[in-house]
Amino acid sequence: MKLTTREILSIPNVLSYIRLLLIPIFVYIYITADGPSDHYVSALIILLSGLTDMFDGFIARRFNQITELGKTVDPVADKLTQAAIVGCLMFRYEYMWLLVVLLIVKELFMGINGLILLKRGQKLDGAMWFGKISTAVFYAATFILIGFPEIDLQVASALMLVTGAFLGLSFILYIPEFMKLYRNV
Numbered sequence: 661m662k663l664t665t666r667e668i669l670s671i672p673n674v675l676s677y678i679r680l681l682l683i684p685i686f687v688y689i690y691i692t693a694d695g696p697s698d699h700y701v702s703a704l705i706i707l708l709s710g711l712t713d714m715f716d717g718f719i720a721r722r723f724n725q726i727t728e729l730g731k732t733v734d735p736v737a738d739k740l741t742q743a744a745i746v747g748c749l750m751f752r753y754e755y756m757w758l759l760v761v762l763l764i765v766k767e768l769f770m771g772i773n774g775l776i777l778l779k780r781g782q783k784l785d786g787a788m789w790f791g792k793i794s795t796a797v798f799y800a801a802t803f804i805l806i807g808f809p810e811i812d813l814q815v816a817s818a819l820m821l822v823t824g825a826f827l828g829l830s831f832i833l834y835i836p837e838f839m840k841l842y843r844n845v
Contacts, residue, residue, distance in 0.1 A: 667727045675716035676730065679737040682709050683744045690748045690806065703807030709741050710799040731786075738795070739767060745802045752809060753816055759824050766831040773838045782841045784834075794830035798823050 667673070682705050690702040716734060720726045746763060750756040770784075777783055787795075801819040805811065 663729060667729055670720075670725045670727055670730065671723075672716035672720035672725050673727060673730045673733055675712040675719070676733040676737045679709050679712050679716075679741055680733075683740055686741075687744050687748060691751075693809075699807055699809050703803050706741075706745065706799065706803050706806055710796075710803070713738060713741075713795075713799075742798065745806070749802065749805055753805065753820065755817065755820060759820055759827070762824055762827050762831070766827060766834075769831065770834060777838070777841050777845070780845045782845055784837060784841065788834065788837060790830050790833045794826040797826040 686702055686705040686709070689698055689705065693699050693702060713734075716730070720730055742763060746756060746760045750760060774784060801823040805816055805819060
């Protein structure tokens with residue numbers, strides 16, 4: 661597959677590159693934060709990252725700018741951003757490790773099955789609606805946890821529980837989607 665400059669520099673792909681560049685900036689600001697303003701900046705970076713994720717998909721579909729490169733860069737940016745977020749939050753919230761485990765299990769399942777199916781000439785056709793909702797809930801909850809580190813521990817726990825529930829539900833709902841693809845092989 662030969663990449664063209666037009667494909668490399670399409671607006672959706674540039675938005676994905678921006679998300680990738682925001683990751684180390686977010687991590688640095690979050691882990692060196694020494695006051696509320698640093699946490700607000702960290703949260704704004706995550707908000708910006710989430711918005712670029714939403715807009716890159718919208719622009720790609722709306723203006724027919726879906727590219728093979730974008731199909732790779734976008735999910736990589738998503739997963740690395742989510743990993744950076746939960747990695748940082750693990751040091752602040754004791755039970756964040758449960759979300760990390762759930763996220764790793766879900767993504768390993770999706771990645772391994774995606775590769776197996778790809779080798780067999782099948783692939784999942786983009787994120788399903790429940791995956792998109794799960795991602796939106798993840799970003800909303802972690803935005804609050806990042807931006808308001810002094811939040812009541814019960815509220816933080818509830819946010820993590822809701823996020824975990826949506827991640828788990830998304831994981832469970834993806835299983836039959838993969839099973840359909842396996843039956844079509």
